Amino acid sequence: MSQLSQARAAVTAARRPAVLTGAGMSAESGVPTFRDALTGLWERFDPAALASPQGWASDPALVWGWYRWRAAAVRRAEPNPGHLAVAAWGRRVPLQLITQNVDDLHERAGSEVLTHLHGSLFDYRCARCGEPVQVPDPDPSILAGDGEPEQPPRHDCGGLVRPAVVWFGELLPEGAMESASAAVDAADLLLVIGTSGVVYPAAGLADLAHACGVPVIEVNPDPTGRGLALRGTAAELLPALLA
Ligand code: OAD
16 A cells, blocks of 8 residues: 555544644745745845844844745735645544644635644734734735845834744743644644654654654655655645545
């Protein structure tokens, strides 16, 4: 039996699947994966340096400009057939969707996301008092170029407004890992899509699945060896796997 037919049998039998997605899920929507070289103005920066409290402290305008450019780029992107296949599966069985991605492409494909482990490009909070802050979408015209540094707005308390995303070294949103772990523990299948599995605690969810006897299937052109490996991309493989 081929890997795909073995995986299709497991998907068909699953009644309580959990899905964990990473940046590879959105790659075919034109959203660069986290470890792809950044383009244009951002090319000379290491994303880890920009997506960090240190990066923010040393140049909030540069970090704010980058996130606003990414938010505009995601708003212009469209869910790909992989997102749509996951959403269709979720209409057939109760599916717990856990994502490391900060984009909204799963939601726009029609999925309900249990948790964004690393926050969202479209949520903001005060860097000083932590209060959530509403910020309108960036003007799409910033996509004409590569984006540029922009002074972040100030909250009423005087603090700067920052993206409510998880930066390196920061804690995940309250309760995110608890609900993700509970979902994996209760699942009868874990489908892992498009993640390099190098960032913890999110990467630990596949290990938790193994520890709980939950079978794992991985869709990735460069599988990490965390389960039954389907070597290929989200947009190509998921419609065949989940149809
Ligand atoms: P990475 O950029 O680390 O890994 C992307 C994964 O997707 C790799 O394993 C690729 O092989 C795979 N991939 C690439 N194109 C794909 C495609 N078309 N279909 C399927 N898979 C594809 O992104 P993540 O694993 O998501 O955290 O990174 C995890 C976290 O590291 C991110 O959430 C971010 C970063 O630090 C924070 O921002 C806190």
